Amino acid sequence: MLLLRSDICQLKQLSSFPDILDSMRLHSSSMALHFALGHEDELPKNIVENEAGPEGVIDFFIKWRDQPAAQDLPPTPLLCEDPTVTFTSNLLGCRISLRCENSSPCLELAESMLAALESLLSTGLDNRLIAHEPALSIDIQKSDTVKESFEYEVKDISGRPYADLKCSDFNPHCMSLEAQSSLKDKLLELLMSLFARVFLHDDFEQFATKLFRDELAIQRSIDFTGSFVALGNVLGHQPKTRISDWADPKAKDYPLKRSEVWDAAIRHTPPESTNSERRKPAIGKGEPPVDVVDASRTKHSQMETVSLIRQALWDRAGWSGTAFLMSPYYPPVLALIFRNSEAAREIFAEWRKEFGAADKEEKLRLTIIRGVSKENKYAYRVFVGVNPAAGFSRPDVKYAVMVARVNTMEPCSDRNLMGFLNNYKTLGSYLLAYAVQESSASNVLPVMDNCIVKQQLSVRDAWEIGRHDPDSMGIRVDDDPIIPPQHKDAPVLELLRWMRELHK
Numbered sequence: 001m002l003l004l005r006s007d008i009c010q011l012k013q014l015s016s017f018p019d020i021l022d023s024m025r026l027h028s029s030s031m032a033l034h035f036a037l038g039h040e041d042e043l044p045k046n047i048v049e050n051e052a053g054p055e056g057v058i059d060f061f062i063k064w065r066d067q068p069a070a071q072d073l074p075p076t077p078l079l080c081e082d083p084t085v086t087f088t089s090n091l092l093g094c095r096i097s098l099r100c101e102n103s104s105p106c107l108e109l110a111e112s113m114l115a116a117l118e119s120l121l122s123t124g125l126d127n128r129l130i131a132h133e134p135a136l137s138i139d140i141q142k143s144d145t146v147k148e149s150f151e152y153e154v155k156d157i158s159g160r161p162y163a164d165l166k167c168s169d170f171n172p173h174c175m176s177l178e179a180q181s182s183l184k185d186k187l188l189e190l191l192m193s194l195f196a197r198v199f200l201h202d203d204f205e206q207f208a209t210k211l212f213r214d215e216l217a218i219q220r221s222i223d224f225t226g227s228f229v230a231l232g233n234v235l236g237h238q239p240k241t242r243i244s245d246w247a248d249p250k251a252k253d254y255p256l257k258r259s260e261v262w263d264a265a266i267r268h269t270p271p272e273s274t275n276s277e278r279r280k281p282a283i284g285k286g287e288p289p290v291d292v293v294d295a296s297r298t299k300h301s302q303m304e305t306v307s308l309i310r311q312a313l314w315d316r317a318g319w320s321g322t323a324f325l326m327s328p329y330y331p332p333v334l335a336l337i338f339r340n341s342e343a344a345r346e347i348f349a350e351w352r353k354e355f356g357a358a359d360k361e362e363k364l365r366l367t368i369i370r371g372v373s374k375e376n377k378y379a380y381r382v383f384v385g386v387n388p389a390a391g392f393s394r395p396d397v398k399y400a401v402m403v404a405r406v407n408t409m410e411p412c413s414d415r416n417l418m419g420f421l422n423n424y425k426t427l428g429s430y431l432l433a434y435a436v437q438e439s440s441a442s443n444v445l446p447v448m449d450n451c452i453v454k455q456q457l458s459v460r461d462a463w464e465i466g467r468h469d470p471d472s473m474g475i476r477v478d479d480d481p482i483i484p485p486q487h488k489d490a491p492v493l494e495l496l497r498w499m500r501e502l503h504k
Contacts, residue, residue, distance in 0.1 A: 038257030159310025173232025466491030
């Protein structure tokens, strides 16, 4: 199945492998590779005859390629011939990308680290653990200056978590017990740093006790996943980690006959519009179905964290409020007020990279929630998050974790807010920008660099936001919202009851 997914460049590297696979008694793999290379004349006669012509043969291989087991395979094979190799994994919705030098001991360290992370988080679904970062990048390369097995630095690049590892040129197959113990301690230290930076739990103390004491997750993740010494004992001290290691110069070559992959028409066909409509999220009612809340029925690959909020940058920026600027001739401006100008500039610069000067696809969701407090009828909240539809862009996604930021404003009148909303209603668009709050709380400086044109703005009353509403993150457990007398069973009441029960 992986060979059927090979791209053109990979097929060129595999042209001498059909007979090598046959010699290993991997006859099905040999047949799949013959077909992918375009040598249908080498297929068994019964396949060609039973499938009645070229179209039947193609249909046969499509069914083979799309077996249920395909869901657990990578999109393409990894031949490991390039100077660097990239391993990927999806853990609780966070896509982990680990790039390393294609040599020992970088490979062994990369395998061990990724396996340890997967083991550590294997029960995360059952324990309500989530990833609040959509991606984690890790780089591993050799360094002559490193004295231990490896050194690392966890930092943020463009507001996203990044780990930079430098390893010494040690022999991963011949390590003393002392050296193995030291490496495990270092690996544990790194795992804890990444765990704290990327993953989140609503009751961390209880979760940590269960995971680390009761389930012995640390021992499980470190002791049983390492590629050091054990790998050499099983595969030898020079294991064949590249496809070229398995080549045979005497093997017959079957040159690539195709100008494009055999299923190019299918691979390049965009999903039908009806399917995208079907995947459009809708707000449910009552208790969620069992197959949704039962974590045992969900794979890590069926989760996706969707976030336009770069946590590290927002923490540095210090969002303190919202300002409005209006003109009769231009779209009104909604400016997020930050205390740190440099971090605020980075936030908007990254947004401009993601969706340009205008958010045409409306990836960024802005919501203004009014009536959040009976004590101040003018109080409102500004909610910055992601369009819920973006979380279900893949057909296999079952859980989407969406990250947002919320800020409460408590003005003494609604003059500024209503002026902005009236202007927005007239012109049909607005500019999203940022402002910097200087030392004086009343001195706010708008910055129009990297501003973004927006058309959609959600304006909600707090009372109408229910338990399953995507804007429910804008309601707090201690809120006392304004509820009109005619709405005695307002949706927000069910939401608050549910939140308070969880809070207990």
